[in-house]
Amino acid sequence: MLLRIAIGWHFLYEGLEKVETTRKAGKAFTAEPYLRFSTGPLAPVFRGLIPDVNSIHKLNPDDRKASWKADVDRIASHYHFDQAQRDKAQLELKDSEDYADIWFEDHETKENRRKYFVELGKVQAIEQNPNALSYERERAAAKRKDLDADRRSLIADLDARGESLRSAVTLLATPEQQKSAGPVVPPRTTLDWVNLSTMWGLVIMGVCLILGLFSPLAALAGAVFLGQIYLSMPPWPGLPANPMAEGHYFIVNKNLIEMLACLALACIPTGSWIGIDALLFGGRRRRRELARELAEAESEPASARSR
Structure with missing residues (x-):
């Protein structure tokens, strides 16, 4: 007992x-x-x-833009935006998409993304190899931590831009809309559960x-x-x-x-x-x-x- x-x-x-x-x-x-x-x-x-443990989708321009669009549509539906508000929200989305185009086309960004994906592939190959030696697994585990720091550094600007976009679109709601609908709650992920x-x-x-x-x-x-x-x-x-x-x-x-x-x-x-x-x-x-x-x-x- x-x-x-x-x-x-x-x-x-x-x-x-x-x-x-x-x-x-x-x-x-x-x-x-x-x-x-x-x-x-x-x-x-x-x-x-x-969700997206290695940020593969976050570092894909089409997937990133699609997630932003889904966020804008969710906020607009939550607050029951009228057409004028939806048009302004689309303009905010367009500005963010233009920012993403510039970010993904930057030479340094391209090189950092390429290096990250190459190193991630090497680590995953060792993790999935049942015959990998113990020292290889130890190096892969240490490398994964280094890669996680690179991953967070890579997605930081785009994550901040996405947060700014959500804030800007939310501010389009009138005080009456915000009071009646309450704050926007994002859908729960597997990690949340x-x-x-x-x-x-x-x-x-x-x-x-x-x-x-x-x-x-x-x-x-x-x-x-x-x-x-x-x-x-x-x-x-x-x-x-x-x-x-x-x-x-x-x-x-x-x-x-x-x-x-x-x-x-x-x-x-x-x-x-x-x-x-x-x-x-x-x-x-x-x-x-x-x-x-x-x-x-x-x-x-x-x-x-x-x-």
Whole structure:
């Protein structure tokens, strides 16, 4: 029971800390760094949860313009722009598209994009090669981090231009339109759902384990979560070491140990001993145990019962 409560406290505090940081401007929790730099067997799956993880579409002129147009159309529809407002929004979009044309045609930009795509292809080739040597994988992991800095530098100007475009189009809405429709909320991405499920999943699992509510299910969910964390950057031979790890590990780390503890808790009805599960399901459990004892007693031979 103490183990259940301790793990529940760990989950609850981690979840509440992420929820609190998300409420503070500029400090929103995101699992993107952990997903982006995964090195384990599930790394391709984790990186695939990030929309346009390598910014391939953001660095494509047609895709970039299409995303801007979609943003403008979404804002116009949200505020129910009239024709005059839509015309002004299209002019703002045209200015941004002209800016993008100049940016993509710049000689230095072309060279930086070409270099980025070439180096990204080399890294992906090593990551996808099952016969790659351990030192090659370590170099590829280090190179991916360098490439991420190049990627963020490349898309910074276009991202800023897109943000300015959205702000300019939003300002076309009248105060009455803004008041009645409220702020524009962009559609949630896969990463947004991962962030939400991580934050609130930790909170829910923590509360259930502490209170002994659906404790086997909560423990099993915690084991699945910890298993995913373990497989994202496992301390296995031939894989790069986790730079965020506290301490030094080989095969076994604290995530694996806590996962095994959760699996053990999923098989032990501690919530039925002390917890809300005892109030909700304790009577049913006692009746089941009594029926089993009676069945065993009736199945015993008469000579055994007489003794």
